[in-house]
Amino acid sequence: NAGVTQTPKFRVLKTGQSMTLLCAQDMNHEYMYWYRQDPGMGLRLIHYSVGEGTTAKGEVPDGYNVSRLKKQNFLLGLESAAPSQTSVYFCASSRPGLAELFFGEGSRLTVL
Amino acid sequence: QQQVKQSPQSLIVQKGGISIINCAYENTAFDYFPWYQQFPGKGPALLIAIRPDVSEKKEGRFTISFNKSAKQFSLHIMDSQPGDSATYFCAARTGSNYQLIWGAGTKLIIKP
Numbered sequence: 001n002a003g004v005t006q007t008p009k010f011r012v013l014k015t016g017q018s019m020t021l022l023c024a025q026d027m028n029h030e031y032m033y034w035y036r037q038d039p040g041m042g043l044r045l046i047h048y049s050v051g052e053g054t055t056a057k058g059e060v061p062d063g064y065n066v067s068r069l070k071k072q073n074f075l076l077g078l079e080s081a082a083p084s085q086t087s088v089y090f091c092a093s094s095r096p097g098l099a100e101l102f103f104g105e106g107s108r109l110t111v112l
Numbered sequence: 113q114q115q116v117k118q119s120p121q122s123l124i125v126q127k128g129g130i131s132i133i134n135c136a137y138e139n140t141a142f143d144y145f146p147w148y149q150q151f152p153g154k155g156p157a158l159l160i161a162i163r164p165d166v167s168e169k170k171e172g173r174f175t176i177s178f179n180k181s182a183k184q185f186s187l188h189i190m191d192s193q194p195g196d197s198a199t200y201f202c203a204a205r206t207g208s209n210y211q212l213i214w215g216a217g218t219k220l221i222i223k224p
Contacts, residue, residue, distance in 0.1 A: 004155070040121065042201060042214040043156070058211075090155050100146070101212070103155025 002026050006091050006104035013081045013111045021076040021107050023091030031094045032074040033058075033101065034066060036087040043090065049074055050096070081111045116204050118215025126223050131189040133218045135202035138183060142204035146212070147176065147187050150199045159200070160187070192222045 004025045013019055023032065033048040035058075045058030049068040063085060065077045074093075078085060088108050092101040117136045125131045135145075146161035162169045162176040162185065169176045175188040189196055202215040 040216055042118075042216040044214075045211065048211070092155070100158045100161075101148075101156075103157065105153065105155055 004091055004093055004102050004104040006089075006107045008107060009105070010108050011110070013078075013109065015082060015111060017081050018077070018079050019081065019109075020078075021089055021091075021109075023074045023076070023093075023104060025072055025074075025091075025093040025102070027093060027102065028071070029093035029102070030071070030096050032068065033092045033094075034064070034074065034076045035090045035092065036060065037090060037106070038087050046076065046089075078109075081109075083111045085109065086111045116202060116213050116215045118202050118218060120218060121216065122219045122221070124221045124223060125192045127192060127194060129192050129222075131187075131192045131196065131220055131222070133187045133200050133202070133220070134184065135186065135204075135215050136182075136184045137204050137213075139204070139206070139213075140183070141206060142213070144205040145176070145178065145185050146203050146205070147174075148201045148203065150201065150217075152198075156201055189220075192220075194222045194224050196220065197222045 007022045034046040035043040044060045046064050047066040049055045052071040055066045067075045088106045090103050090106050092103045094101045119134050147159045148156035149159040150156040160171050160174050162178050173190045178185045200218045203212040
């Protein structure tokens with residue numbers, strides 16, 4: 001009964017380093033999302049995917065890239081990390097057209 | 113026009129009291145209004161949701177009141193309990209691409 005699993009849960013990076021966050025879901029959902037959560041700003045959509053092999057930009061896509069090579073996985077990449085990318089990142093998945101998103105437990109990223 | 117404005121930012125309520133969180137929107141194309149609950153260290157989870165053709169929806173101690181003409185909706189938590197202490201997010205779904213627009217969140221603390 002895993003649902004949505006994010007790895008790693010915590011990571012500290014230096015400015016300019018790169019990294020990838022992995023999201024895996026076992027609910028056979030078509031849609032997957034990456035959000036960032038910052039104090040007082042709610043959840044902001046970075047990128048999303050409506051199916052395997054497709055991705056689309058959300059509200060705050062700059063500095064991030066994503067890939068959805070397999071239906072169950074959605075990867076979020078930072079090519080050159082900046083302190084402004086210090087945040088908690090959440091992955092979510094859903095069935096098409098529904099507003100019930102299932103979230104992972106988050107990945108806390110600190111960029112020094 | 114895509115924003116959802118949520119208030120208050122934080123709220124302290126005595127055990128047994130009524131907690132009220134408000135949200136307002138501008139876009140009349142929104143077609144679904146969910147509330148999510150988030151506990152520390154966890155991802156948000158769907159709590160209750162309403163469609164704009166309904167003025168009120170109740171699930172246990174949680175009630176959504178919806179005022180279409182005023183473009184406002186609110187979450188009422190009756191008989192608030194310490195276990196309700198969490199951050200609450202309202203959201204609105206756009207009918208065109210089914211993406212959620214999120215409020216900034218309300219941190220609710222129930223004092224025993």
